[in-house]
Amino acid sequence: MSKYEVILFDLDDTLIDNAENVRYAYTKMVESVGEHYTEEGFKKWYDLDKKFWIDFHNKKIFVPKEFQTPQELFVQYVRSLRFQMYFEGKISLEKAFEINELFLASLNEIVVPIEGAYETLKYLHDKYKLVIATNGPTVAVESKLGKIGCLDFIDSIFSADMTKQTVTKPSKEYFEELKNYLNFYDNNKMLIIGDSLRSEVQGGMNSGIDSCWLNRNNEELPEQYKPTMVINNLKQLTKKL
Numbered sequence: 001m002s003k004y005e006v007i008l009f010d011l012d013d014t015l016i017d018n019a020e021n022v023r024y025a026y027t028k029m030v031e032s033v034g035e036h037y038t039e040e041g042f043k044k045w046y047d048l049d050k051k052f053w054i055d056f057h058n059k060k061i062f063v064p065k066e067f068q069t070p071q072e073l074f075v076q077y078v079r080s081l082r083f084q085m086y087f088e089g090k091i092s093l094e095k096a097f098e099i100n101e102l103f104l105a106s107l108n109e110i111v112v113p114i115e116g117a118y119e120t121l122k123y124l125h126d127k128y129k130l131v132i133a134t135n136g137p138t139v140a141v142e143s144k145l146g147k148i149g150c151l152d153f154i155d156s157i158f159s160a161d162m163t164k165q166t167v168t169k170p171s172k173e174y175f176e177e178l179k180n181y182l183n184f185y186d187n188n189k190m191l192i193i194g195d196s197l198r199s200e201v202q203g204g205m206n207s208g209i210d211s212c213w214l215n216r217n218n219e220e221l222p223e224q225y226k227p228t229m230v231i232n233n234l235k236q237l238t239k240k241l
Contacts, residue, residue: 002241004210006184007124008133010169010194014214015121015132015234016144017112022046025106029083032102033091045086052082053135054198057168075161076100079137107140113148114216116234123238125153133178133192135160135168135199156182169196170203193237197225204228212237 012018067077080096138159145151194200204211210228
């Protein structure tokens with residue numbers, strides 16, 4: 001019998017195919033400034049976005065004092081800054097704010113589930129407390145889960161933009177705030193599942209929580225990462241939990 005009581009799931013690229021989701025939103029983004037979708041442009045955006053959030057976690061993103069509070073403005077500014085960077089300063093901050101709203105809305109329109117997401121969550125939801133633990137925007141989570149028919153399986157949703165310190169996975173502070181939010185503090189009875197070694201596995205290591213690496217591409221496991229378990233597809237969880 002499993003020792004776990006709370007299962008923490010990452011969302012993007014764990015339950016949702018984030019690349020296809022972002023591809024659609026990116027198309028709407030460039031169309032809004034009169035440009036057209038290209039694979040080269042999409043790759044530029046995808047790589048920039050990935051690096052941006054790593055830099056943000058490493059405190060390399062500067063936020064002017066006038067945008068540091070309230071938290072809603074801070075989050076809006078940080079997310080909008082990516083679009084100014086992508087368009088290399090050719091758009092105003094006001095326009096970047098508009099594009100950010102469009103991008104977030106577009107993320108909700110086309111949602112593709114990871115294979116086995118529905119069946120796995122349906123199997124687990126009567127046995128465990130299931131929680132979404134994401135760095136992504138809260139506003140998109142419920143819509144995404146609803147569109148793949150999985151919202152009713154989830155007990156709680158926690159995002160980086162809900163944290164008081166505006167911290168992200170894999171920081172220990174993120175998981176401390178998550179535990180406060182859930183009012184659940186027994187690390188030994190929690191398991192975090194995700195596709196990212198840097199976010200979920202390292203986050204588990206930083207916070208003393210067991211982790212499960214979803215390794216869908218059969219990648220080699222670097223020595224510095226120590227997941228508690230490794231799976232190649234979500235349905236394997238029904239045998240392990």
